[in-house]
Amino acid sequence: MDDFLTPVSTIRITDKKEAEPTLVSSQAKASTTPSGRSTPASPEDALDILKQQPSYNELITSLRFLSRHHSDNEVPSIKLPSPISAQLVQVLVSEIVTNHWILLKEDAGDSKNSGFRLLLYCLSSVTGINAILVRLRGLIQEHKAETEGPGKLKRPDIHLNLETLLDLLENLLKGGGWILEAWQTAKASNGSDAVTSAMRMRPRVQEMLSLFGGGKIVSLAAEAESIVKANKTAKDNNCEVWVADAQQYTMWLGRNIATWQLSDAALDSPKFVSDLFSKGLKLGHADALIKHVLGELVLKKGADPSRFGLLLSNLPPTEQRKVLFSILKLFSSRYLDHLGHCDSADSKPIVAAVAEALRSIIGESGSLKNYLVEWLTSSSGAGLGEGVGIRRAVLAVVSQSRDAIVTVLEKSLCQFGDQLYIKHSPMLQQEAHAEVLLLSAGYVNRLSPVKLALMMRTSVWLNAISNRLAAPHQKARLLGMWVGEALSNSVDKGDKRLNFNTEEEFEEMATRYKSLTQVSDEIGIMEHLFESPPLALSKKKTDSLKAHQAAQAASRPPSQPPQTGFIIEELSDEEGPEEDDLVPYAKPDSDEEDSDDDPALIRRDKPKAPVYIRDLIRYLHDTDNYDLQKLALTIAPSLIRRKAKYGTEVKEHADELAGLLIGLSDKFDMENFDDLRLQGMMALVIAQPKIMGPWFAKTFFDGDYSISQRASVLIVLGLSSREFAGFEASTYSTVAAFPSKTLPERVEKLYLPQNSSLYPTPSSTSLKPLPPNALDGIAHSITDSFLAPMAAEAADTATGPNSLKLSTFTSRLNNPEKVRHITRTKPRIRSIPNIIAGLLSSFFFTPLISRFQAALHSSSSKTRGILFNPYLLSLYLKTLALIIHASGPSTLSLPQMTAEFWRLLLNTSVRAQAVGNLQLTQAILFGFMALLDVNEDRMRDLCQEIGGELIEAKDWAAGVFGNLRGGDEGGEEEQVKMLAAGVLVRMGEGIEKWQLVLVGELIGF
Structure with a gap:
């Protein structure tokens, strides 16, 4: 082999003293x-x-x-x-x-x-x-x-x-x-x-x-x-x-x-590391830095939390506030959110441990204690969208000072009864502050009952209850009733206690709120924080699964041991006449598994379809197996819907399953991958709307996901709301039916046509994949139905504006033959039961819009980057519009939803992003269109409740209409201009009809 390697050149490095002995000095020779x-x-x-x-x-x-x-x-x-x-x-x-x-x-x-x-x-x-x-x-x-x-x-x-x-x-x-x-x-x-x-x-x-x-x-x-x-x-x-x-x-x-x-x-020069920590917070990953330092200095066995307090106390005041609020959010998401809203015995040790960690971090710092009071009482604080556990822990720390807890109660009561706060604050925010009010009232009542009794005799308390009962929104009135009953039961006796006789529909929620005055948390020990709660929960689930499997194994008869050797059995011909009723299976035309001539290439180890949710989760976890991934995605929609009302499998594993489906990537380039993934997430929302609606809303804002994954969350919420309202029907809902609810085949033929079936299979051709722009298609259909009556009226009225004439509208509707036959009276939106409308309002609309309001005040660059991405923002606005449209005019909380969404559409930051962006402008106009469509019979109430916002929206729509040229038939600019014209006309009709009602609103506008 050495003959194949021929050296090109050889270089030898020698010492300087050997190569040039005459140039070496005496000093060099000495060394x-x-x-x-x-x-x-x-x-x-x-x-x-x-x-x-x-x-x-x-x-x-x-x-x-x-x-x-x-x-x-x-x-x-x-x-x-x-x-x-x-x-x-x-x-x-x-x-x-x-x-x-x-x-x-x-x-x-x-x-x-x-x-x-x-x-x-x-x-x-x-x-x-x-x-x-x-x-x-x-x-x-x-x-x-x-x-x-x-x-x-x-x-x-x-x-x-x-x-x-x-x-x-x-x-x-x-x-x-x-x-x-x-x-x-x-x-x-x-x-x-x-x-x-x-x-x-x-x-x-x-x-x-x-x-x-x-x-x-x-x-x-x-x-x-x-x-x-x-x-x-x-x-x-x-x-x-x-x-x-x-x-x-x-x-x-x-x-x-x-x-x-x-x-x-750290004791010799504490200022240096605090300055370094402050600079590190500006590198773009403040939450990760705080989480890591907190884990090393506080959430570790043998750690000294006072070291973290020393680091925090040397920060500038603004940085102290930011870090402390981030710590509260971290404690809530890691330890307290899974506790829910109950005051169970299991929740007290965790809350007490978090309270001890906060107390150790704060120490004797008065400024940090004031920040806790500010967090509890500020208009954008108190842990918006988070569980009540973090508020319990913070109040347990604040209650150590009598003056501080009284301050929290007084500020919360003043804020709770403020008319502007009731009218403009998101309902999720008001619910959090109501919990703070009730919890702090309980602490004050135990520390000084006389103080609470005197406070309830003041005008502040009477005005708060009066303003709440006079609020136009149902949930605001209910909160006032529940808070009034809870505090009255704590102070008054006998017949003097308030009792508003809450409806049975809200009895469970009322009981939860009124029980908060009895909650008393103490400072505990931190050992409960050293083990992550999710691990404990998964352990409980594993134990329950093992017990369930053991029970099933015990109920099954013992299996017979296998027999060795060949068994020859002689069958008698006497049973022949009984076999005439047995119809043999037809031979299949083709079998993909046996289509290959080589039997060695036939697969005999194909996985079986999952029967339990835990098997489905196991399949989804195996991201390297194509067969398991494909089978799991195909079976997931029908399996989740089938298990929704039978047992607690879906409820126990909903969060984990949703996280897997959102984060799943198309590694194998599967056919209809996105459609199957969306259908799986929709099945989770349909199965557990009260859990998955807020969970998906929180994931959209706080989760670490890409733009496409966040967009899929919005699409799922929008399509699920349409299915709840009955506008869309998923074929998976019939597939999920149990066989016990199906007719026998012979009986089914008597009532159904030959080529139809109530229960198609998932592989049926009736299952069509969702298009990539599913929400956009629904928005276009709603827009057409909104503009069609005006197009028909404009066809008969030659004196109408140029933008509403027949030629322009027919180009928009792309159906010139049928425009003349459209009735002038638009069909009314179907009314859905109040239960479904309340579900969409409380668990779909409110979490989405409340978290957006909180994110607008956030200083996190990541959150603001998510909010003001043009594609996500336009999709977000369309999703809210579709949820309102799906709720319909019979929604009890429609006035509140309308006011909140209308003000969001007029938000300065939102409209600033829409400048020069037709996609976002169209989304804002579609939001106004959905609001006007649902509130068609409430124009007088709109003029009375949000008259100023109505005039502002009309002026903005007129500006959009004037700044667009149009002319490109069927183009995007032409579509936006026509939508602006429709919104402008509808607003103008309402304002012209109820202009006298607007006089009071327009004073000083």
């Missing part, structure tokens, strides 16, 4: 080893050796010398800032790493004396990181200059050097104590004089803050990574550079902050 290799005696000698292209042995010798550090300063540390150390680091980064990195990595090992470890030690300083970043920036600029200029690249090795530097930076920053070590090194070089040390330390601290907290490392590393990946094939691009990922870098920063805070340096 040579017996073997003739150079041995540096000072940092200057090491610098000379490194500059002259040293051999690998000379490099190791120099690195070993530079790694030594003596306290007598004869050999100063290379980590200390000095002119000579800066030159050494520069040479190591620009020359040594470029030429020897591969050899050094091969020499990497556990030994501290390996060349790789010695190099990392010499560069593990702020000076070393800065040198690497300067080198990266220079190579990036050189790459840009050469690619943008004429000609080919002059340096084709730039991407190789960038890859080497990124690898070096990754290995250099590994570990959680890097920043602490760098700070201790910088502090050790300042001397013993306190004044001089402080003066020297200040600029170094600022340099470290700007370096590690300013995002410089992430930005340069990400830019360099993009250049490296552009010069690699797709096969080689699998490895990710964690330094270039902002989220992973934030986690690294969190580990370093936690290590610092646990050390003695």
Whole structure:
């Protein structure tokens, strides 16, 4: 084999002293080893050796010398800032790493004396990181200059050097104590004089803050990574550079902050790490940073939460408030949301443990306690959309101070009865504040019953109940009734107690609210937080499943042991006449499994269809098996619907199943993948609307999903609301029927045509996949039905506006032959039962719009990025419009839904996003159209309740109509203009008819 390898050239690196003996000075000769290799005696000698292209042995010798550090300063540390150390680091980064990195990595090992470890030690300083970043920036600029200029690249090795530097930076920053070590090194070089040390330390601290907290490392590393990946094939691009990922870098920063805070340096210089933590919150992953630091300093056995409190107390006031509110949200989502709204014995230890964690973090800080009071009483606080558990935990902490809990009660009562608050606040927000009011009233009643009794004799209490009972919205009135009864039962006696005789439909909810005054949580121990609640829940589910399987196994008869050998049985011919009634199965025309001639290719291990929900979850978890994924997606809609009313399988596993379906990706490019996934999620919503409606709404805003996955959530809610209202009928609803509810085949033929069946199979051709724009198609059909009567009237009225004449409307409706036959009176929207309408209002519409209102006031860039994505925002508005349209005019909460959605459509931020965006403009107009359609018989009430908003919406629609040219028949701009014209005409008719009612509203408008 050696004959096949012919060396092209041979290069031998010799020592300088052997090649040029006449040029070696006497000083160099004095510092040579017996073997003739150079041995540096000072940092200057090491610098000379490194500059002259040293051999690998000379490099190791120099690195070993530079790694030594003596306290007598004869050999100063290379980590200390000095002119000579800066030159050494520069040479190591620009020359040594470029030429020897591969050899050094091969020499990497556990030994501290390996060349790789010695190099990392010499560069593990702020000076070393800065040198690497300067080198990266220079190579990036050189790459840009050469690619943008004429000609080919002059340096084709730039991407190789960038890859080497990124690898070096990754290995250099590994570990959680890097920043602490760098700070201790910088502090050790300042001397013993306190004044001089402080003066020297200040600029170094600022340099470290700007370096590690300013995002410089992430930005340069990400830019360099993009250049490296552009010069690699797709096969080689699998490895990710964690330094270039902002989220992973934030986690690294969190580990370093936690290590610092646990050390003695946190007590000596607490301001530095707080400033670093504050800068880290601005890197774009504040929640991840807070979660990691909190987990290391608080949610770990043996942790000292006061260390986190010390870190929090040194932050600026605005940052303290932001971090504290994020901690409350984290505690709620991780520990308390699954508790629900009950005051069970199982919930008290968890709530007490969270309260203890909060108390330990806050300590004696008065400002942090005030932030808790603000969180409970602010117009956008109290944990919107979260369970009552977090409010119980916060009030348990606040109740330790009598003045603080009384302040919460007084502010909550004033806010609860404010007319503007009742009229404009989302109902989900009002429910949260009602819970705070009742819980705080219970604490005040136990601490000082006289205080609560006197408060209920004031005008504030009387006005609050009066304003609530006079509210136009049903849920606002109900809250006033429940709060009034609960507090009256706590103070009054006998016949003086209020009793509004709540309807039976709301009895369960009323009982839950009134029981909150009896809830009393105490400060407990934190051991319950060290185990994640979801694990405990899954364990309970597993135990119940095992018990169920054991019961089934016990009920089944014991199986017979298998018999070995052949069994020959002789059948008698006497049973022949009885076999005449047996009709043999027809032979199938073809069988895909047996279509291949080779029996070895026939599959005999095809999976069976899942029968239980847990089997369906197991199939969906196996993302590498095509057969299981395909079978699970095909069976999921019918299986979920079939199990909805039989047992508790769907209810127990709804959250997990929904999370799997949302996050499922089309790995195998399946046919109708999106349709099957949407049908599965719709089946969950239909099966458990009270659970899955709020869950999907929360997932849309808080979940870590892509734009397409969030869009699928909105589509599911919109289509499910249409199915609840009876506008759409899913064939899976008949497939899900149990066989016991079907007619026998012979009887079915007597009542049904020959080629029809009430119970088609999932593979039936009647099941058509959902189009990608399912909601858009429904919106177009509703728009056509809205504009059709006006088109017919315009056809008979020659004096109407040009935009409403027959020629324009027929081009919009694409049906010129039938427009003249459309009746002038539009068919009324069907009325659905109040139970379904209330379901859509409480569990579909309210969670979606309330979380949007809360997200508008959020400072999170991620949340605002989701809200103001044009596609998601337009789909979100259409979904709300479809839910209102599906609720119909018989909805008891229609006035409240109309007011909330109308103000959302007129929101300044929403309309600003619609400027120049036809898709979003059309969604806003469609929202107004749906509201006008549902409130067709309530125009007088609209003019009386939201007269100012009605005039503002009319002016905005007129501006949209005037700014669009139209003319492109069937084009998007023409469609938007026609929709604006229809909305404008309908609003104008209502305003003209009820203009006298608007006089009071328009005063001062």
